[in-house]
Amino acid sequence: MKILISGQHGQVSRELQTHLKGLGELVVLGREQLDLADPAQIRHQVQSIRPHLIINAAAHTAVDQAESEPDLAFAINATAPQVFAEQAQELGIPLIHYSTDYVFDGSKNAPYTEADAPNPLSVYGRSKRAGEQAISAVAGQHLILRTSWVYSTHGRNFLLTMQRLLQEKPHLRIVADQIGAPTWAATIARSTAQLIERWQAGRAGPWGVYHLSAGGETSWFGFAQAIAAHLQAMGRPCASLEPIPTRDYPTPATRPLNSRLDCSHLQQQWGVSQPDWRSALHECLAGQHWA
Template identity: 45%
Template sequence: MKILVTGSTGQVGFELLRALSPLGQIIAPTRQELDLGDLAAVGTYLKEQSPDMIINAAAWTAVDAAEDQQDMAFCLNADLPRVLARYTNKHDTWLIHYSSDYVYPGTGTTPWIETDSTGPLSVYGKSKLAGDSAIQEETSRYLIFRTSWVYSARGNNFMKTMLRLGAERESLNIVGDQVGAPTPARLIAQLTFMAVCKIHSKETVTSGVFHLAPKGQTNWHAFACAIFTLAKEHGHALAVDVEKVNAIETVDYPTPAARPLNSRMDVAAIEQLLAINMPDWESQLELTLKEYLN
């Protein structure tokens, strides 16, 4: 099996290369080898390489910058998935794509289910929803995994930012009224591996949108405190004291793009799809933090 992985230098892409390597030939072009913003070049590349499956981990993820660079955000998050979906539809193969909790309006306190009405608050969220819609319009063999608060031992993410700031400062103010589940890139790749195995072994796989996040919920403030507590337990030097990590409200930390307050996502559907029990976010944090510290 020949699998094309886009966005291979990102957090999820890196973990995908590690997880998928036993399954066949993985082609993962760098930005220098393929400009994903050049859709004509993408089409030519697909014809030349003829992949048997596409896993699209490429995305515009700069949430605030998307407010001013809408064209690029929609190109990578909506137009590129449409091109990839058209290819997989023509060649009767599968597309796996990653979406976001930002497609929801962030209201209420109950977990979103996949059939809930969407209502993105930002350009980024609108571009991700447009990508989901494009795939559903263009092909019938797809898996869209909506995930939240992605982090890993590599790249730029909240966990690594907190460890840096916690080493520099004795106190911090962190937003405490946005609720969701931090999702390690490693977990995303592991479950993608399971999905690819099911497809490759000709098991019945139902196309659709699935939430991919650990069980449980937290907020950014509590997540930061958990990071600091675990880091200190593992001997990592920090200047910050957890008692001096203050919870603030979203209105006290204005950003160009609006953030959803409720990013809770029900994961029953993906548990059924893959016949798994999703782990909790706390155990996943410890695994990821240990990997980073080691």
């Protein structure tokens, strides 16, 4: 089986390249090989490769930057997924696409289910929602997997930023009223591998939109506390932490206060579940290589 993965150096793509080995031949297209803002180039690459499965792991993920470049965000997050979906349908193959908790406005007092109506607050969220709608409109075999607060030991993410700042600064003020589930990129890749294995074995569940994030919940402050505790256990210098409300940390893009996702539907329909965020973080940190 030939699996086309868009995105090469992103957090999820790098983990997919590790965890999908053995499931087929991986054809990975980074920015050098594929300009996601060029639909014609996407069509040409897919038709040339003729894969048996497409995984769109690339996205415009700079949430604040998207506010000042909406056209590019929509080209990469909405138009490109539509083209992938059209090409997948033409070839009669499935498409796996990753979306985000930011399609919701965060006003609900409980975890969001797939039945809840999206209402994104930012350009990034609106562009990702438009990508979901475009894929669904094509109506081919597809999985849209919404995840949240993605981190790993490479790239740009909250974990690596906190590890650096906690050792550089004496004191950090961290937002404490945004609630969600930090999700390790390897968790996403492992779950994706399980979904592919079930599809290959003829045990696929219904296609459509599913939530895929780590179990449990915390705030950005709670996430920072867990990272700090690990640094302290290693005997490394560590800043003191102060919880603050979102209003005290203004950003160009508005974030949802509630990013919790109910992932029970994926477990029920596909038999795939995720670990608690703390145990996943522990495994991630245990395998991290320090300079």
